[in-house]
Amino acid sequence: MLSGSDSRLLQISVLIWPLQYLLGSWDRALLVVCAICLLLESQKRSRAERLVQDLRDVEKLHRIIVDECPVWMGISAILETVKCEAYPHKPSPGCGCHFDMMHLHLNKRGMKHYGATHESEIFQKSMVKDYNRRQEDVDLVALAFKKSKDTGQTVEFEMHLEVHLTADGNWTSNAEPGTRSSIRHIVFTASYVGHQDGTERYLYICRDISEEREYIDSLKASEARTGLILSTTDDGIYEIYSNQIINPLSLRMYEQLGYTKEEFCRLVGTVPEFMKLLHPDDVSLAEETLREVFDGRLEKVRLEMRVQCKSGDYRWLLSRGRAVKFDEHGLPTSLIGSMTNIHERKTAELTLVERNRQLDSALQQAAAAAQSKAEFLANISHEIRTPLNGIIGLGSILWETPLTHDQKDLLKSIRDCADGLLLIVNDVLDFSKIDANKMALENRPFDLLGCIDNAIYLLNLRASEKGIGLYSRVRVGTPRFLWGDGNRLRQVLMNIIGNAVKFTNHGEVVVNIDYDHLDSSRFLVHFRIKDTGIGIPDDRRHLLFKPFSQIDNSTSRKYGGTGLGLAISQRLVQMMDPNYGKLTVESREGHGSTFCFSLEMRVCSSEESANITKEEVKVQREAARLAEKFPMSILMAEDNPVNQKLCLRMLQRLGYTADIAGNGQEAVDACKKKKYDLILMDMQMPTMSGVEATRLIRSDPDIHQPTIYALTANARDTDKDLCIRAGMDGHISKPFKAETLIEMMELCGKEVLRRQTLGL
């Protein structure tokens, strides 16, 4: 076969013939032809050189590409050899299923793996024999290579390779000290590249995808976990995008509403479609919230809403979410949240709210009822007491008028009835007040001993009439001035001691006072009222403190009383001391009873005590006795009804009653009709002045001369002189204080006594 250049030479040689004719000689023709041939040759050569240079350049480029390639690339040949001694249990030699492979070419990366710096070091070295690769590994690779030859296509497969990692993370095949072994996940790509020098050559690329694989594995695991969470959570998970698309992320999202996934996705793909499922009352808030989120004004969502289920019912769901992805303007592009079923909780809550509302309403009604009851009591109290006081007051005034013996008897009965009625009314009103929780105890310094003495003093008369002893036995060191409600305590003592006296016919009633010192300011005071009276039968004891019950129906007829006293006392004691205050009784029928109660009380400081000593002791003790010390019949001449009432009341508190004259003339007339010990004369009255009246009274010999005191409006000297000249005995300035009146009354009283003694 002629090559291309040879055929060209032949073509040029043929040119000799025409040339020799042209040039005239064979030599010249030959010269020309040779010159042309040499030219062509040199052209050819330079072309060839250029070609070789190009090839060299290409080869260099390829070399660089191969060498610098970060993956391991090489060309190997398969050797059908096997050393089955190493695997005695494997098939015998020549079985054709074990191979060794020989390196022919290796890129830099590959060489590094083998610890070589030059290709010559690895050339024709074999994997199993020279580099101790595992037979299974090499077989696997070789089989893949053979497959690529058979199929004519690139084969890719994965395998695990044991390598040794150096300190700087490179891997070598040699287990040198300082390395640790690691199993790497490799992807092999192999292709058959042809037959040469008696060997079948394969190009392969080896890629370490261990990290990728690890990464993919962990991603898969994470995805699986997420999937698991989503599938097991009871909440519906959703994602809403700023373009209003809804993406339900968990089964429960639609399951909890009774839909299947298909039904739900068909029904609800966008926010407006979802809004159709909401209860009409919840729609505007939901829309507004979403708007706020995607406007960037709200980061977290927490919304309770009613969503319609497949069945048509509404269920309460709680949606909680937050914006998670943001665009370049910082606005949210996605909101992820959960829908929790709160239906049971919410309906229970609403029921509770409604119940509470009903309860509040009921409480309000009850309070209103209690309030109206209390107001009723307050009104009734006044309405009842006023006419009753009238009866009592008028009765005592009538008592002072001339009466026949029979009339006096009748009047006495009336007065006793009135007094008795007053006691009952007071008891009933007190009890009702306590019952309606309208009783408020005072907390003021009071004199304990004064209280006890007072109670005993007031009952002394009754006791002595019955011939029984009544006295107190107070342990030395009992605190005297304490904080509390002295009046109510006296009421309790009066009730208990009164009962004791009532039900005792011989012997004595003793009030024992004992105490325990709790700390520097607090005492526990023990009250024991022991009597030697008729006692209480055991089976009746439980009735004792019950309101409106008496031990025996006959006792009420025999002994009187409302049956409320002890009930009131017990409650008062409890109110005074919620911890210790309890009224108890021990009793033996026929022998007597002992009533006990204890009260924790706070002692007064010395200044507080001093105050009581001044006011209360004086007023309470002396005042009540004044009328008994200095009994007087009194006439008040005062024209203003308001002043009359006030003055009368002040006198009442001292135990006095007084008659009233509305002007000077009436005063004079009254004096002619009745003997008065004292006249309280207002100075200026209509019709006749006080001065004029006094003169008339003083100048009338038939009138028993009373002590006359002026009630002056101003303490001017002229008034004083006027009084004295008119014949008055003294004066008191209006308006006067209770203490002033008491002092005056004492003076008057003494004056009256003086006159009586002197027979004036």
Add this chain to the structure above:
Amino acid sequence: MASDDIVDHSIFDQLLEMDEDDEERSFSRDIVLNYFEQAETTFASMDNSLGAKDLPSLSRLGHFLKGSSAALGLTKVKASCEKIQHYGNLKDEHGSGSISEDEALKRIGALLAQTKEEYREAEDYLKKFYASA
């Protein structure tokens, strides 16, 4: 005790003491109500007497209301009533000197309105007191 206090408590408290341990304050409340009635009636009578130019009557009425106002500690009302009393007696506001009838009527005319004002003030105060008692 300031003379521009509506109620002088050193006196009014005396009245309250009369209630003793009655929470409803029946006694003092009753007295105050009586006073209100009395004041209304007295003012009405004063109006009539002023119209009839009856100075002695005005003096008497002034004295009358003065007494009860003083008893309740209503200092301003009491002071004004006392002035009316004096003017009615053709005396000056301190109760001395001498003024003409016309002058007296004129002064009483002016003072009456003021007295009623002072009374209203006291009335309000007392009503509030008893409302919260």
